[in-house]
Amino acid sequence: MGYWLKHIKKLHANGLCPIDICMGSARKQQKIAEREEGLLTQAHELVDQVGFAGLTIDKLVKTATCSKGTIYNHFSSKEDLISALSIRSLNIVIDLFDKAIQFPGNARERALSVIFAYQLYSQLEPTLFMCVMSAKTPAVMEKTSPERLSIMQEKELQLTAVCDQLFESGINEGSLKSEIRTVADLTFAMWALSFGSNALLMNAKAAQGIDRLDQKNALLSNANLMFDGMQWQPLAQDFDYQKTWQRLEVFFAEYIELLPV
Amino acid sequence: MGYWLKHIKKLHANGLCPIDICMGSARKQQKIAEREEGLLTQAHELVDQVGFAGLTIDKLVKTATCSKGTIYNHFSSKEDLISALSIRSLNIVIDLFDKAIQFPGNARERALSVIFAYQLYSQLEPTLFMCVMSAKTPAVMEKTSPERLSIMQEKELQLTAVCDQLFESGINEGSLKSEIRTVADLTFAMWALSFGSNALLMNAKAAQGIDRLDQKNALLSNANLMFDGMQWQPLAQDFDYQKTWQRLEVFFAEYIELLPV
DNA sequence: CGTCAATTTTGACTAATCGTCATTTTAGTA
DNA sequence: TACTAAAATGACGATTAGTCAAAATTGACG
Structure with a gap:
């Protein structure tokens, strides 16, 4: 997993704004955080459409603008994604x-x-x-x-x-x-x-x-x-x-x- | 799914003895019911060993004396198996x-x-x-x-x-x-x-x-x-x-x- | 502005797993 | 014993999770 993501995703899930932490790559982090929010929203919609049992990463990839690998940068597994929604x-x-x-x-x-x-x-x-x-x-x-x-x-x-x-x-x-x-x-x-x-x-x-x-x-x-x-x-x-x-x-x-x- | 299984598994899950229903193939039904109990016990042990996330039908097949197809005669899916354990x-x-x-x-x-x-x-x-x-x-x-x-x-x-x-x-x-x-x-x-x-x-x-x-x-x-x-x-x-x-x-x-x- | 290193993204790929079904085996019956 | 209905089998196709080498992007610095 990328260096920043490791930190950013935790910060973001906590509701903190990563910009406060390091100005160096603020914009990049912001973008990453926004994408995570977007992915969660899309996952939520997906569950509403196809049910929990029908939720797959591949389907999420289809609706998302990023690739599967990037999704796995945010969530270590499908279950991790569920937990992120829970948060x-x-x-x-x-x-x-x-x-x-x-x-x-x-x-x-x-x-x-x-x-x-x-x-x-x-x-x-x-x-x-x-x-x-x-x-x-x-x-x-x-x-x-x-x-x-x-x-x-x-x-x-x-x-x-x-x-x-x-x-x-x-x-x-x-x-x-x-x-x-x-x-x-x-x-x-x-x-x-x-x-x-x-x-x-x-x-x-x-x-x-x-x-x-x-x-x-x-x-x-x-x-x-x-x-x-x-x-x-x-x-x-x-x-x-x-x-x-x-x-x-x-x-x-x-x-x-x-x-x- | 086999003819009898359709009926037997419901009867059995209810705690009824299938023998009462039809004398014709009593022994066969009894055996099927016993196998279902055995499968549930093995599934339970399997979960204790490898956790819920690690539970797979293939692993259950390995510990069981019957084949995968037979297991699917009893349980329509892995989730159905969980529900059977719940019952x-x-x-x-x-x-x-x-x-x-x-x-x-x-x-x-x-x-x-x-x-x-x-x-x-x-x-x-x-x-x-x-x-x-x-x-x-x-x-x-x-x-x-x-x-x-x-x-x-x-x-x-x-x-x-x-x-x-x-x-x-x-x-x-x-x-x-x-x-x-x-x-x-x-x-x-x-x-x-x-x-x-x-x-x-x-x-x-x-x-x-x-x-x-x-x-x-x-x-x-x-x-x-x-x-x-x-x-x-x-x-x-x-x-x-x-x-x-x-x-x-x-x-x-x-x-x-x-x-x- | 071009170079370069660090970071991130990508998607083809592998491995694992689910669930099916044509075939074989078994059990009951006459 | 022969016959038939039911059940068991496990190889197989399809789906999915998760990986990783290579490509792309970013931003820092001369």
């Missing part, structure tokens, strides 16, 4: 979370906002959501480059940090007791519930097995169960979180408009 | 759940028993657990035969039925109110939490990212949060579920012995 996916979630925590309301409402954002993302970008599911699969992980694996881990840390922050603000606010469980435990619970709910919903949608569920409110319902279990004030019986959920639809209106009908 | 996996879970609901205790304790069993299984059979994760992945689903897909769906229904039953017995027992949420909603919440927790734990173990968590008690902790949120009596503050968790280790002792140290 792009995580970046989107991070952006959404950044917006979510700015929702005006008490700490528990802001936590709900994050859960709302996560569901929103899973519906806005089903393919990318599937990418992060796939990237958690051993067959993909085993063939993902170590650099990308560690980037993914770092991104996930960023996401859990947001949750940590929420619970801490709940504790500071006085609405949440910190005696029984650590913040890390609470974050794990919230994360597991969100991930599990969205994964199952996504899958159930494909299998037509969720007639028994009110999908739109499943996440709100689950979140209320969990936060009530944490004794996070105000409890669902004392507060209209349904209304919060509706306010969230307004708060995220610009994204909701993009949802497929 | 085997689900059968194990079903057996464990059958035992779990016999745990002596109140309804909430029995629900805890099911969650315990699920975690036990994810630790006892990490490879098979990964199979069901992989089988939920689009790349695998897209290449799985429709017959097997519907079997998987059916198996999952069986599992949710166990949860439904638990919540209903809680309602009958009087420890759980049924006004706010349907049993289906509660089952979904419990299922999402269990699946999400185990999936994340499994992944985190690989990524060494759970130093911040007491892994052994994470599931108990999460379950308590959720069941408390359901107002399922007795609440965690009024009952020593830690003790129940320990009793469960005794109840499942024969399986726990098998856990890797």
